[in-house]
Amino acid sequence: MATGIRSVLSCSNAVWEDVYEKVKKAVVFMDNACAECLHWNGGAIQLFASGAADVKEFSSFECANASYMKGVFIVSTPLVGQTANIIRDIITASHFQYCIVITACTPEVHYFTRKENFDQNYENRVFEEFEEDILHWMGNVNYTAEVRCVPVITSSVCHSLFIMPSFASLFPLTPNDAERLQVYRSHLNEKKTIDSLSDLDFQTLPFELQVRIKMFVCALSSLFDMLRVNEDCYAVGVTSRIIASELASLQSAKSRRKNAANKASIVLIDRTLDLVGPAGHHGETLADKVISLLPRLPGHSSDVAVNMADLCSKGSQYSQDVVMPGCLAHPRDGFAHSLLNTMITSKQKECLMDINRHLVEAASEEGLPLQLTGRIGRINADTLEGHLKLFKGNRQAFTNHSGLLQIAMATIKTLKHDRYTMMEKLQSIEKMIMLNSGDQDCPSTLSQIKQFMDTENNYDLEDVMLLLVFVYSLEGGDCHEDEDEEREIQKALVQAILTKRELSDNIIYLVGYQPTEDTVRRGIQKFFQKLASLGQTRSHLKQFRSVFESQGFQGGHKSIFKQIIDDIFNPAKPDLMDIEYKSSGLKDLLKSGFGMFMKVSKPRPSDHPLLILYVVGGITCSEVRLIREAVSSYKPNTQVIIGSTSVLKPTDIIHRAFAQDNLFPDEL
Numbered sequence: 160m161a162t163g164i165r166s167v168l169s170c171s172n173a174v175w176e177d178v179y180e181k182v183k184k185a186v187v188f189m190d191n192a193c194a195e196c197l198h199w200n201g202g203a204i205q206l207f208a209s210g211a212a213d214v215k216e217f218s219s220f221e222c223a224n225a226s227y228m229k230g231v232f233i234v235s236t237p238l239v240g241q242t243a244n245i246i247r248d249i250i251t252a253s254h255f256q257y258c259i260v261i262t263a264c265t266p267e268v269h270y271f272t273r274k275e276n277f278d279q280n281y282e283n284r285v286f287e288e289f290e291e292d293i294l295h296w297m298g299n300v301n302y303t304a305e306v307r308c309v310p311v312i313t314s315s316v317c318h319s320l321f322i323m324p325s326f327a328s329l330f331p332l333t334p335n336d337a338e339r340l341q342v343y344r345s346h347l348n349e350k351k352t353i354d355s356l357s358d359l360d361f362q363t364l365p366f367e368l369q370v371r372i373k374m375f376v377c378a379l380s381s382l383f384d385m386l387r388v389n390e391d392c393y394a395v396g397v398t399s400r401i402i403a404s405e406l407a408s409l410q411s412a413k414s415r416r417k418n419a420a421n422k423a424s425i426v427l428i429d430r431t432l433d434l435v436g437p438a439g440h441h442g443e444t445l446a447d448k449v450i451s452l453l454p455r456l457p458g459h460s461s462d463v464a465v466n467m468a469d470l471c472s473k474g475s476q477y478s479q480d481v482v483m484p485g486c487l488a489h490p491r492d493g494f495a496h497s498l499l500n501t502m503i504t505s506k507q508k509e510c511l512m513d514i515n516r517h518l519v520e521a522a523s524e525e526g527l528p529l530q531l532t533g534r535i536g537r538i539n540a541d542t543l544e545g546h547l548k549l550f551k552g553n554r555q556a557f558t559n560h561s562g563l564l565q566i567a568m569a570t571i572k573t574l575k576h577d578r579y580t581m582m583e584k585l586q587s588i589e590k591m592i593m594l595n596s597g598d599q600d601c602p603s604t605l606s607q608i609k610q611f612m613d614t615e616n617n618y619d620l621e622d623v624m625l626l627l628v629f630v631y632s633l634e635g636g637d638c639h640e641d642e643d644e645e646r647e648i649q650k651a652l653v654q655a656i657l658t659k660r661e662l663s664d665n666i667i668y669l670v671g672y673q674p675t676e677d678t679v680r681r682g683i684q685k686f687f688q689k690l691a692s693l694g695q696t697r698s699h700l701k702q703f704r705s706v707f708e709s710q711g712f713q714g715g716h717k718s719i720f721k722q723i724i725d726d727i728f729n730p731a732k733p734d735l736m737d738i739e740y741k742s743s744g745l746k747d748l749l750k751s752g753f754g755m756f757m758k759v760s761k762p763r764p765s766d767h768p769l770l771i772l773y774v775v776g777g778i779t780c781s782e783v784r785l786i787r788e789a790v791s792s793y794k795p796n797t798q799v800i801i802g803s804t805s806v807l808k809p810t811d812i813i814h815r816a817f818a819q820d821n822l823f824p825d826e827l
Contacts, residue, residue: 164387164421164768164769165385166315167313167321170313170382171315172200173385175201177309179205179208181259184212185210185211185212185230185257186211186224186230188221188230188232188233189216189233191458192235193235194458196311196312196313198314198486199315199316200314202490217233218245223253225254227253229259230249230255230257232249232260232261236374237262237264237268238269238285238286242827243292246260250293250297256297256299258297258303259307260304260307261307262306263311264308264374264377264378266286268374272827277410279411289306312378312381317499317500319801320800320803320806321800321801321802322802322806323378324460324461325378326371326374326375327460327461328815329375330775330815330819331397331399331432331696332356333356333693334356334696335688335691336356337353340363340365341354343365344363356696359397360401361404364822368821372401372405375402376402376409380411380415383412384415389416389423391425391740392424392425392741393425393426393735393738394426394739394741395426395738396427396696397429399427399429399775400741403427416743422767422768423767424765424769426764426771426772428719428775431693432696432697433720435706436718437809438628439809440582441590441781443506443784444507445507446503449487449570450780451582453465460804460806461806462486462487464485465569466484467565470547470550470557489565496562498517498566499566503780503783504787511539514538514563515538517563518543521560522550524559525556527549527556529546544571547568588607592607592633593716594714603644611623619663620656621813624813625809625812625813633706634694634707635694635697652683653679656679657679665810668818668819689817705717718785720785720786724772724786726738728765735764738764740761740762765797770797770799771799771800771802772786772799773802773803775803776803776815777803777804778806787799
């Protein structure tokens with residue numbers, strides 16, 4: 160980490176230490192986002208080690224046993240609406256005499272949700288009022304209630320990537336959302352018209368979305384507070400611009416910026432500007448394949464559930480179906496954490512060799528009957544499985560190397576997954592599309608997708624949808640010039656949906672629970688309207704308008720993240736036309752505004768020892784690897800760390816772009 164600046168991991172650990180001090184002899188109720196943060200920072204075992212009596216889901220259907228007098232609530236949301244109601248329900252159903260409520264949301268967020276002006280002189284008033292509510296719910300004003308803000312917001316996935324699970328569903332707006340917003344505002348008789356995405360600012364957004372952005376901005380400010388830095392804010396994309404503007408003008412951050420000893424830069428980037436990576440299957444990292452094919456750990460947005468039953472002795476559980484799933488996150492296990500870092504930042508072949516080496520060393524250490532067979536340097540699922548079986552039924556060996564065995568099992572399950580072959584087929588099609596794009600003599604991209612639908616029998620509907628997202632994001636507005644081809648694909652999708660016995664939740668969101676030909680047709684038309692909108696997300700940009708790169712007679716994908724890194728660290732220091740700087744003060748405003756008239760260099764993200772590249776809407780492991788390699792090629796004096804809202808799998812893009820309302824999120 161840059162000299163004098165704390166790491167995100169150390170900050171995360173420090174805030175959880177504050178939580179651990181409060182849980183002794185308490186029943187702990189925790190929402191999913193905070194539970195996911197804890198998962199990447201040591202897990203529930205840390206709560207029990209600190210004296211917690213029990214850990215339960217944050218739900219109105221939960222309560223504490225009558226013998227427990229203390230309750231601790233850990234939530235990621237402001238103490239209003241549904242969150243306040245659940246706390247009330249749990250308290251009234253329990254027998255607490257001492258309640259502690261820990262929220263990740265700052266007082267400024269709470270004032271905003273109440274549509275009140277934030278006053279730093281009385282910032283804790285909202286918490287004091289909630290303490291009075293808690294005493295009322297406990298039924299005795301002489302009992303004890305405590306409410307405080309602890310920013311349990313970040314999780315370090317590996318050395319160079321952190322995520323913020325509370326904001327996994329936050330996804331950038333598209334031109335289609337701007338059209339919807341204008342219709343909404345016209346019904347409210349608002350004077351300002353929204354003609355395009357570029358016309359959006361914070362004040363024009365629906366209040367529910369304003370609250371989500373305010374929560375996110377204050378969470379970022381809390382992170383910078385922990386890092387003890389004064390940040391310069393930059394943005395690429397409309398939603399990121401709105402976030403950066405709010406962060407730069409945040410009232411509660413003024414004191415921190417004034418007193419911070421170190422400087423940092425944050426570049427916020429809209430995920431929607433380049434969906435080629437997450438919609439595709441061409442990632443080179445093993446971690447991407449594992450995350451794509453294995454199911455999510457329940458309630459989580461980034462980690463996976465690994466079926467460990469093959470290593471468990473029969474009868475060792477209450478039922479053969481009751482086996483706790485394994486996962487990828489093992490922050491307290493140095494070997495396993497290092498392996499996950501390798502899975503994210505190295506090619507698959509290197510990962511397999513590394514996992515195999517660790518398994519062999521672990522088996523040797525435990526004195527297991529190891530037999531080395533096969534060609535040196537050629538590692539496959541069978542090789543790993545042969546070593547893994549040695550640990551079956553050996554409780555001590557399993558315990559000693561639990562993290563390693565879970566990661567190895569995740570790798571085996573991925574390589575032997577029923578859909579692994581289909582993933583390779585989709586990868587082949589994507590490569591062919593990139594190679595043929597722009598070549599007039601080759602079949603159009605849409606005709607190639609239609610051919611896939613006609614000749615392949617085992618594809619999922621979401622496979623086709625992802626191919627379409629891949630194409631529209633890669634080619635922008637050029638891919639739907641042939642309306643006849645587009646209509647043919649729409650007809651094929653309608654027919655495929657009507658003949659499917661089971662539909663995914665994402666498809667059901669589009670066509671309804673009991674689809675008819677009419678509802679399916681309308682749903683697919685709506686899907687293609689959003690597709691076209693995604694193809695236009697870069698239309699307002701100048702430098703980064705294209706992610707398609709012509710390579711002689713062939714084409715390829717040039718990630719927008721690679722383009723941004725190249726421009727930031729280019730020794731020639733070109734003008735950053737699409738990386739907008741948001742001033743936090745008059746001095747910075749003068750520096751950026753009058754640089755063209757005076758001999759004053761304009762601010763650049765590389766000006767400071769720390770640069771956070773933050774992708775709003777999720778990131779893939781292959782993109783993390785790409786960014787690391789792009790940065791290292793310049794050998795800068797600036798340390799770059801990568802942040803995002805979650806680690807993506809391809810189907811996440813279908814859900815977040817097409818099966819959730821990003822303009823009108825659910826009320827808190």
